[in-house]
Every structure is written in C-alpha cells, then in structure tokens.
Amino acid sequence: MSGIRDFYKNRSILITGGTGFMGKVLIEKILTSIPDVGTIFVLVRPKKGLSPQERIEAMLKKEPFTFNDIAPNQFKKIIAIEADTSVENLRLNNTDRETIKNQVSVVMHFAASIRFDLPLLEAMKQNVLSLFNILNLCKEIKNIVSIIHLSTTFCNIDVECMEEKVYDFDNVDSPLETVKIVKMFSEKFKNDEVLLKKIEKSFIKPHPNTYTYTKRLAEIVARDMGNDLPIIIARPSIVLPSYKLPTPGWVDNLNGPMGILTAAGKGVLRVLYANVDTYPQLIPVDVAINGTLAIGWLRAKQKFEETPVYNITQGDLYKITWREISEKARVLAIKYPYKRFLWYPSGFATSSFWLYTILSFFLHTIPAYFVDFLLVMFFQKPFLVNIQQRLSLGMDLIAYFTFKNFKFLNEKVQKLHLVLSEEEQDIFYMSNKEYNIDEYITKCFFGSRKYSLKNEDTNDLLKSRIILNICYIIDICIKIFFVYIGFKLIQTLLSGYK
Structure with a gap:
C-alpha cells in the first residue's frame, strides 16, 4: 500500500470550510507536507465586499501560512471557487x-456551523443540507x-460508549424529511x-443543542449516501x-x-458552572488534521462494506480533569499575568445551578x-456587561x-497510525501516547494569548x-x-433567638 503523500501526489482536492480554523490548518498541512499535491479548490462565499479569490489571497498572507516558509508557487495551487453549500x-x-x-478526485467537507445556539432551521441548512448538496456534486465527479x-x-x-460507527436515531426516519x-x-x-x-427544544431531544442534533443527522445522510459514494467520516472531539x-x-x-x-485568567470569569471532576476529550487541531x-488516503485504498467512521480523539491514553486543566491555567495566568485583566484570577466552579446563579x-x-x-x-465606551x-x-x-464523562473508542485511528511508515508516522502523527499534557496546556496558554x-x-x-x-x-x-460581615450577621441572628 503506497503512502499518504504518494496518494495525494498530483491529485486535485476540493475543500469546503477552508477559511475556518481547522480548514486553515488542513490547507497549510497539505502545502507543507504534501508539496506535490495538485490543485486545491476551495469553495468560498463572498464576504465583506471581498470576492472568494480575494478572501483566499488575504488569508494566505496571514497565520498560519506565514510560519513555515511555504514556497510562493505552492500558493498558486489554491483556487477559490464561489459557492454556497447550503443551497441546492x-x-x-x-x-x-x-x-x-473533470479534475477533482478527493473531497474534504469541513463546512459547518459550530454555533450551539443557532436556530434549528439554519443549523439544518448549514450542517445537513450542506453535506447533502456536496455529496450530490460528488456524484457528478468522474474520478x-x-x-x-x-x-x-x-x-x-x-450513547454511553461511542464506537466507530454511525448510530441510528429513533426520532428520525429521513434527515431530509426532517x-x-x-x-x-x-x-x-x-x-x-x-x-x-420551545418546539425546537422538544424536537431535538435528547440533544442539548441544534449543533449536535444536526451533526447526528448529517452522519445518517453520509451513511445512506455512502452506498454509492466513497465516503468516510472523521470524528474529532474538542479541538484545541x-x-x-x-x-x-x-x-x-x-x-x-x-x-x-x-476569561478566568483575566479575572472576568469568577465562578464557573461545571462539574470540574469529569474528564474532557481533547484533541490538538494538528492531530485531528x-x-x-x-483516513482520506485509507478510504481510497481499502474497501469497506459500509460507511466507515474514525473517532479522532484521545481515548484513554491520558486522563486529566477539567479541575486540573483550570488549575494549571490559573497558575500560568498568575505567573505570566495578562497585560489587561480585570481582577486576580481566583475563581471557582460549582455544579449547583442555584449557587452558580446567586454567586x-x-x-x-x-x-x-x-x-x-x-x-x-x-466618557469611555462600556464593555463589561456585554x-x-x-x-x-x-x-x-x-x-x-462538563457534567458527563464521555467515552469514545478510537482503536481504528491508533491502528491506522501503526500502518504508516516511520517517516509518515512523524509527518502525520495521530497517536498521542507521547503527549506531555502539562507541556501542551502551557502551549495552549501562550498560543491563545x-x-x-x-x-x-x-x-x-x-x-x-x-x-x-x-x-x-x-x-x-x-x-x-465579607467573611467578617457574614460572621457579624450570623452573630446578630443568633443573638436574636436568645
């Protein structure tokens, strides 16, 4: 089986969502690690008076494309195409x-809305119809x-323990009818x-928001259309x-x-509504990409009886709670304080909704x-209430x-990593066995600021x-x-009962 770089060599790729966080890292990774790639077509909408090509050109002049001395001729491979995936x-x-x-042979559909509070119909357009429309286009692609x-x-x-497969949804017979x-x-x-x-909330049960609900429906669309198309589903967890x-x-x-x-490090967030003793499922963006x-390479090289799914997440390889993460971040914010902060970072978390509301x-x-x-x-502009x-x-x-310990099996990804040559394991690292989580949190802290x-x-x-x-x-x-005031208040109340 040829390697990942050989597979993508001279291939033309179609990407949606290329201007988003993960999309940028994807394009940068292809340009730097697969230098012999063919043309990269990026579907883009006009925005803020800029044409799609102008948006792409502006994007390529900024981070992350300025980090690794990408050759100018590599940028010429990126072609913006005006499109809107949410329409038929x-x-x-x-x-x-x-x-x-005539030219494309690989499609990477990253376009989606990640807003949790998006109205259901809009979320349906962005996350369900968008995929359906792209897959219909794929039916026309010759190679x-x-x-x-x-x-x-x-x-x-x-699902308590999520395997690497598409799950049926009793509430939905057909995503498109829905x-x-x-x-x-x-x-x-x-x-x-x-x-x-109220209707939307009852409609999406047991999902807490329109994002997870519509992404579930999209997977059903991918599974059903996977009978005729070489589709594979990538499932990253919380991307950092x-x-x-x-x-x-x-x-x-x-x-x-x-x-x-x-916000906590700047002293803006003083009390957190969360169960900080649960274990988050985190994945660095480069590992997800x-x-x-x-898996895009694997889908072309291997036959599957049904639409395959790969959970790209940490699994059980390391354990760290939200409490430990927040404490490490707080220590860093004290050792390396922000230039602009509101208060000393000494907040705390509670799982009691009423206590959180009062505090x-x-x-x-x-x-x-x-x-x-x-x-x-x-005469200054107010901002803090907002x-x-x-x-x-x-x-x-x-x-x-944060109130649930999610468990995601990721054996397929770990096995896939081992199939690669040693050289490509270095280039396309997916295994997180060697992660130093303290070091990574420090990188996140300095990187975000x-x-x-x-x-x-x-x-x-x-x-x-x-x-x-x-x-x-x-x-x-x-x-x-305030402790003194509280003590005096209690003392006064107790003396009133005597």
Whole structure:
C-alpha cells in the first residue's frame, strides 16, 4: 500500500470550510507536507465586499501560512471557487462545475456551523443540507475516490460508549424529511420566537443543542449516501490549539474551553458552572488534521462494506480533569499575568445551578454594571456587561458537556497510525501516547494569548505582576471583609433567638 503523500501526489482536492480554523490548518498541512499535491479548490462565499479569490489571497498572507516558509508557487495551487453549500446547486457556475467534475478526485467537507445556539432551521441548512448538496456534486465527479465528512464525537450524546460507527436515531426516519418538517414549523411560528424555541427544544431531544442534533443527522445522510459514494467520516472531539504544527499553540479564536480559560485568567470569569471532576476529550487541531488526511488516503485504498467512521480523539491514553486543566491555567495566568485583566484570577466552579446563579449575580453582574457605570462617567465606551452576558450564554451552552464523562473508542485511528511508515508516522502523527499534557496546556496558554489576543505578549511582565499583586491584596481584603460581615450577621441572628 503506497503512502499518504504518494496518494495525494498530483491529485486535485476540493475543500469546503477552508477559511475556518481547522480548514486553515488542513490547507497549510497539505502545502507543507504534501508539496506535490495538485490543485486545491476551495469553495468560498463572498464576504465583506471581498470576492472568494480575494478572501483566499488575504488569508494566505496571514497565520498560519506565514510560519513555515511555504514556497510562493505552492500558493498558486489554491483556487477559490464561489459557492454556497447550503443551497441546492451550490450556486456554482457552469465553468467551475465542469472543472470540479473533470479534475477533482478527493473531497474534504469541513463546512459547518459550530454555533450551539443557532436556530434549528439554519443549523439544518448549514450542517445537513450542506453535506447533502456536496455529496450530490460528488456524484457528478468522474474520478472521485475519497470523500471525507468532518463530524464530531459529540453527535451521539445519548450513547454511553461511542464506537466507530454511525448510530441510528429513533426520532428520525429521513434527515431530509426532517428538514422539511423543521422548515414548515419554522415558517408557521416565525412570529412567536418563544414558542418556536420551545418546539425546537422538544424536537431535538435528547440533544442539548441544534449543533449536535444536526451533526447526528448529517452522519445518517453520509451513511445512506455512502452506498454509492466513497465516503468516510472523521470524528474529532474538542479541538484545541496545535500541539506541534503549524507552530506550537496556534489558534485563531477563543471559542469553547480556550475562551473560558482566558476569561478566568483575566479575572472576568469568577465562578464557573461545571462539574470540574469529569474528564474532557481533547484533541490538538494538528492531530485531528493528520488523522483526517490519513483516513482520506485509507478510504481510497481499502474497501469497506459500509460507511466507515474514525473517532479522532484521545481515548484513554491520558486522563486529566477539567479541575486540573483550570488549575494549571490559573497558575500560568498568575505567573505570566495578562497585560489587561480585570481582577486576580481566583475563581471557582460549582455544579449547583442555584449557587452558580446567586454567586454569578454578585461576582459577575454587579461588578460588570459598576465598571461600565464608571466607564460611562469618564466618557469611555462600556464593555463589561456585554462580555459577561456573552460568557453567561457560553457557560449555559457548554455546561452540559462538563457534567458527563464521555467515552469514545478510537482503536481504528491508533491502528491506522501503526500502518504508516516511520517517516509518515512523524509527518502525520495521530497517536498521542507521547503527549506531555502539562507541556501542551502551557502551549495552549501562550498560543491563545499570542495568536488570538494579539496584544498579550509576555515580553514585559514586571508592570503586570505589580498590578496583579496589588489586586491579590485587595482581593484578600475584600474576602476578609465579607467573611467578617457574614460572621457579624450570623452573630446578630443568633443573638436574636436568645
């Protein structure tokens, strides 16, 4: 069996979602590790007055494409094609459609909405119809040998131990019929947002949000259409900054855990609603991309009786709780304080919703309004109330995933890693046996502040440390004051009973 690089050599690849976090890492990896690749066609929508090609050209001038001295001729291999995957014909013009049909042999479908709070109909369009439309295009491609659909390990949240297979869903007979039903009730109740939300919530049970629900339906679409097409499903878990490449700790956003940990490190987030003694399933973005490229090669080289699924996740190779992660991040935030922070990072977590609600009011809401009031008084733009509201929404959305220990089997990925030559095991590393988790958390901490926050370098920490120490003393004094007030209140109440 030839290797991964030999397989992709001179092949033209079609990529959707290429401008997203994982899409950027995918394209960068192909350009640097598979230099003999053919043309990379990227489906892109116009945005902010920029044409698809202008968006791609602007993207290639920024990180992560500036890290590894990519030869200029490699960038010429990337061709933007204007399209919209959420509509039936993708809005492709005839010339682009013919080019794809005649030149492409591998399709990587990364396009999706990862918003948990997206209205159900919109999530259906972005995550279900998008895949269906792409697969219909694939039926027209003359030399198609491999189609990778990027899913998520959290698409079957009611399965205790998720194997590497597509699961049936009792609530759904046909995903496309379900889309029609959702469209019908969305139009019928569009003027009653409260009622529509209630209907959607009951419709997607047992899923906690429209994202996991629609990704589950998409897998059923992939499985059913896999009878006629060479489809393979990649399921990464929680994708975090890179472990090694394109550079350690690279990330272009603060979504999910990185946003929460950053907010806690800046003292903005003081109380966390979570069960921090559960074990998260984390995967560095470069490991997820390596696994995706590898299974794309495997799908073309090996016959499968049904649509194969690969869980690209850590499995049981290392264990670390949310508590340990947050504590390590807190220690780093104290040792290397942010230039801009609100308070000393000394928050805590609770699994009690009522305690969280009460403490959040006193530790988040009141300080936010107070700070914004002062900003307005000094003719500055208020911002903290808005940030706290967004954090509160984010906490509500991700809390579900911290209250359960998810178990994902990943034997296929581990075996696939061993099939590769030693050289390609180095290039397309998928096994995490050698991970140093402490080192990785440190990379995530520095990477997120350097690449996502931009202005948070660690060159001059003296001033930040002085201010942080002052905040620490004030924090201790305030805690002592409130303990004293509480003690006096209890003492007064007890004396009233005598």
